[in-house]
Amino acid sequence: MSKAILEMRNITKTFPGVKALDNVNLTVKEGEIHALVGENGAGKSTLMKVLSGIYPAGDYEGDIFFQDHKCQFKQISDSEHLGIVIIHQELALIPFLSIAENIFLGNEQHRGGVINWDKTQVKALELLKLVGLNESPDTLITNIGVGKQQLVEIAKALSKEVKLLILDEPTATLNETDSNKLLDLLVQFKNQGISSILISHKLNEVEKIADSITILRDGATIETLDCTTQKISEDHIIFGMVGRDLTHRYPERHSQIGEKVLDVRNWTVHHPLHPQRKVVDNVSFTLNKGEVLGISGLMGSGRTELAMSLFGHSYGIDIHGEVIKDGKPVNINSVNKAIANGLAYVTEDRKTYGLILDQDIKDNITLANLERVSSANVVDQNQEILHSRDYKEKFNIKCSSILQKTLNLSGGNQQKVVLSKWLFANPDILILDEPTRGIDVGAKYEIYTIINELAAAGKSIILVSSELPEILGVCDRIYVMNEGRIVGEMLRKDASQEKIMKCIMQQNGE
Numbered sequence: 001m002s003k004a005i006l007e008m009r010n011i012t013k014t015f016p017g018v019k020a021l022d023n024v025n026l027t028v029k030e031g032e033i034h035a036l037v038g039e040n041g042a043g044k045s046t047l048m049k050v051l052s053g054i055y056p057a058g059d060y061e062g063d064i065f066f067q068d069h070k071c072q073f074k075q076i077s078d079s080e081h082l083g084i085v086i087i088h089q090e091l092a093l094i095p096f097l098s099i100a101e102n103i104f105l106g107n108e109q110h111r112g113g114v115i116n117w118d119k120t121q122v123k124a125l126e127l128l129k130l131v132g133l134n135e136s137p138d139t140l141i142t143n144i145g146v147g148k149q150q151l152v153e154i155a156k157a158l159s160k161e162v163k164l165l166i167l168d169e170p171t172a173t174l175n176e177t178d179s180n181k182l183l184d185l186l187v188q189f190k191n192q193g194i195s196s197i198l199i200s201h202k203l204n205e206v207e208k209i210a211d212s213i214t215i216l217r218d219g220a221t222i223e224t225l226d227c228t229t230q231k232i233s234e235d236h237i238i239f240g241m242v243g244r245d246l247t248h249r250y251p252e253r254h255s256q257i258g259e260k261v262l263d264v265r266n267w268t269v270h271h272p273l274h275p276q277r278k279v280v281d282n283v284s285f286t287l288n289k290g291e292v293l294g295i296s297g298l299m300g301s302g303r304t305e306l307a308m309s310l311f312g313h314s315y316g317i318d319i320h321g322e323v324i325k326d327g328k329p330v331n332i333n334s335v336n337k338a339i340a341n342g343l344a345y346v347t348e349d350r351k352t353y354g355l356i357l358d359q360d361i362k363d364n365i366t367l368a369n370l371e372r373v374s375s376a377n378v379v380d381q382n383q384e385i386l387h388s389r390d391y392k393e394k395f396n397i398k399c400s401s402i403l404q405k406t407l408n409l410s411g412g413n414q415q416k417v418v419l420s421k422w423l424f425a426n427p428d429i430l431i432l433d434e435p436t437r438g439i440d441v442g443a444k445y446e447i448y449t450i451i452n453e454l455a456a457a458g459k460s461i462i463l464v465s466s467e468l469p470e471i472l473g474v475c476d477r478i479y480v481m482n483e484g485r486i487v488g489e490m491l492r493k494d495a496s497q498e499k500i501m502k503c504i505m506q507q508n509g510e
């Protein structure tokens with residue numbers, strides 16, 4: 001048995017009102033891929049922040065041993081110095097700097113105090129090659145997709161001579177191809193002796209590449225499983241995470257589909273930076289009362305652009321087309337008009353469009369419908385508190401109180417606040433764009449249940465999702481998009497993963 005590279009012993013970390021970690025133990029062996037799993041708010045990111053010195057020694061109880069040395073990191077650079085590198089849940093690259101500049105940010109290649117750009121360039125190229133990225137080092141971060149950005153983060157980690165690489169939900173925003181690429185890279189690192197800790201809610205990935213799995217629940221270690229000697233099933237992991245069996249991933253759905261509520265005709269949207277490019281190309285579709293409508297397609301197929309442009313033209317330029325709601329043409333060319341016409345949009349990017357991080361949970365939840373908690377234009381705090389508490393209970397939002405800033409919530413719990421906010425706005429049509437990204441299996445089920453309840457109450461839902469099982473598990477009808485166009489439509493009873501993929505491939509295959 002190989003020896004441990006890392007031992008975290010009896011780690012306890014408290015925030016005001018929350019014990020985020022309670023006597024947690026974690027042992028990572030040399031050269032292994034160790035998965036860390038648990039529900040939203042279980043303490044995964046916090047444990048990694050303790051490890052990397054973001055929460056300095058003295059801020060937590062317990063001991064950390066790295067390569068048999070006791071460590072008391074005061075800041076991130078202390079852990080990096082030993083080869084522990086963390087890539088956070090939310091990427092930290094600077095959009096308007098180049099790939100090379102980002103890789104060497106804070107670690108500039110210089111000679112006599114002057115940055116040596118030739119060396120920067122050459123080294124950056126070497127690192128990009130290692131992670132399999134063919135981009136020029138001069139390319140700006142803003143011009144590459146998230147999949148490639150993730151690889152740049154890893155190249156950056158490699159520039160620091162990493163021994164233990166920590167990835168906090170690296171594949172949450174990636175499509176299947178990019179995810180697989182990244183997982184292959186971890187295996188390749190492992191063969192070179194680099195250990196890694198992988199945090200993921202995608203249990204199929206964990207099952208595929210982890211050598212060990214540690215399960216956290218409510219800030220405590222439940223167990224560590226050795227996958228090299230026994231086959232570990234997803235059900236076993238789920239049981240450890242949620243403390244009960246979850247036999248069905250999708251709640252049963254009894255659809256009651258009513259009349260047409262939305263009719264979108266010849267919708268075309270152009271790219272804001274490249275005005276000649278059509279990102280949505282003459283799309284027409286309908287949505288009915290009580291219906292859950294899925295929009296499927298690969299990343300970059302125009303799904304999000306369609307959803308955002310419909311929601312008050314919040315994406316794109318030179319937008320054409322007609323929107324007919326409840327039989328009447330409507331003009332929804334601003335977010336306010338979209339909300340006034342009963343639309344709501346839950347975004348895939350909660351940091352940019354969904355939340356005001358500096359404000360508390362209750363302010364965020366009531367934001368899109370202040371009228372509902374106001375009388376004579378004055379916001380009634382008591383009303384705000386009562387409603388917000390309802391959502392906290394209903395969605396099981398893990399927080400010390402609804403007065404907590406959303407900034408301090410775990411990623412998945414932030415997503416639940418965004419969802420609450422838009423439900424509170426009481427829309428007729430709710431557009432959900434990747435609503436379960438970064439959400440644990442138990443909470444996903446809760447969200448699907450809420451989708452069903454909304455549909456049963458006569459609302460209509462548009463669900464944009466990259467996860468085909470989710471689309472198939474939740475929707476009544478499915479549109480498939482590719483390169484900005486709708487390339488297929490099917491009822492759930494006729495749909496399958498193969499059929500959807502075939503629609504996409506046929507279009508790509510010419």
Ligand SMILES: Nc1ncnc2c1ncn2[C@@H]1O[C@H](COP(=O)(O)OP(=O)(O)OP(=O)(O)O)[C@@H](O)[C@H]1O
Nearest residue numbers: 015020040041042043044045046408409410411412
């Ligand atoms: N800075 C903070 N201040 C107060 N509470 C915090 C802070 N950071 C985390 N918490 C709380 O600690 C708990 C653990 O959060 P953490 O982010 O570690 O969860 P997680 O397992 O990474 O969840 P997710 O899967 O949603 O990312 C949560 O209850 C969270 O609200």
Ligand SMILES: [Mg+2]
Nearest residue numbers: 045089410411
């Ligand atoms: Mg986290």
